[in-house]
Amino acid sequence: MADRSDTAVTPEELRLLVQVGERIATIALNRPEARNAMTKRMRNDLCAALRSADADDGVDAIILTGTDPVFTGGVDLREVAADGASGNLGTDKRQAEDPAQACRDTAKPLIAAVNGTCVTGGLEIALSCDFIVASEQARFADTHAKIGVIPAWGMSALLPRAVGKRMAKEMSATARFVPAEEALRIGMVNHVVPHQELSARARALAHQIVAATTPATGATMALYDDGEGLSFADAKALEDRVMGSWTVDTDDMARRGLGPPAS
Template sequence: MVLETATHGRALLVTLNRPQQRNALSAELLAALHATLRAADADDAVDVVVVTGADPAFCGGVDTGELARTGVMPEYTSPLPVIGKPLIGAVNGAAVTGGLELAMMCDLLVASERARFADTHARLGFLPGWGQSARLPRAVGDRRAAEMLLTGRFVEAPEALAIGLVNAVVPHDELLDRALAMAAAISDCGQAAVRATVALMREGAGLPLAEALALERTAALRFQGEGLDTSRLPGG
């Protein structure tokens, strides 16, 4: 199977499983990812999705062998579908080009000490088409993003943490435990608020500050108007 899933409490662990191809995104794997995450989004038993790769790589990007044979770029407009639940990327190894774009779609990133990050679109003579030129500058700043996008150089795990590309770097054998602990902490929160916050952050990410503040105020008033769950409050 090109994709494996396992349930851990209220988290769904999704593992890209093409290790001999460095978990490259074939048409089959992309279809499986989209179907699996859409199903998780509709499953009331799932609060959080954790995405990782079968060692040694996280994801080597689009399957260039398949691309060379077919001459057809993947039909999907993103490596993952947009879902309403938090996504945690557990980056166990190299996340390259389309694999980095996949990682950048996650709300939180935990990296193994073995993780490496690079965007090689320009080296290969391509333009990114899954959001890299927009998401990467927002994550690490314009100049660092420009260096990664224009030179294709690899960023090792410690530097990725220093520049804000990932939330944490942990020993390799602790990666999944850390990501699943983060998922459990999210599950302990009020899920209506979690999903509303995810939507708010994503929608406000590209807005000027004044518009983002207005968006938050409108969302908060609407959320309050739908009835607050006071049971989680101290003394509630």
């Protein structure tokens, strides 16, 4: 019997789709027949695509999403089993990079457009983005402990910072799924939208970022990240150090109509 079209294997070279236009780079995980589980090649390709978009002078914002029906669960466990890997599933050093770290290393604003189930490594990736826009069909879970592994892409640091330590412990201990509306209520995501509007809403947010982007945008995002966990005094001291070495681009301000032209 012929294979059904919706179960056909996505060719390796098409498992990551990248589009750039209107100063926005959109990166889509495209392995729907495997629920966007990420092979080592996909992880490496995603890291490379993020670095490329971050270095592209024609890009001001990046969107990361998945091909329906899910966002991703992270590592492809079948590939791990086939390789005979043991130990921590997130730190297979054999030619595999950490995509969550690549997200955190991205200086340009990075939006996760979560279109469906987002679990474990996928949740680490989403939480490593600057913003999360979720479909009403999205749901979130941490199943590391349930399958007997320890997270390696940052879950123990990312999740409590997003939802608080008590909720993070509950999610990891129970492996329960958090629906999109609850994720919004507990501060895990920025917005929840009807599923058919997800792409448009993520692009609208990206366009707002593009319109407001200046040389200070990346530095401001970095201040939030670098100041996280510091006392107010230390975070303010960090801000003072950055501002003390910052050169205001008055020509850019004048072009935008935000100040007097440079003398």
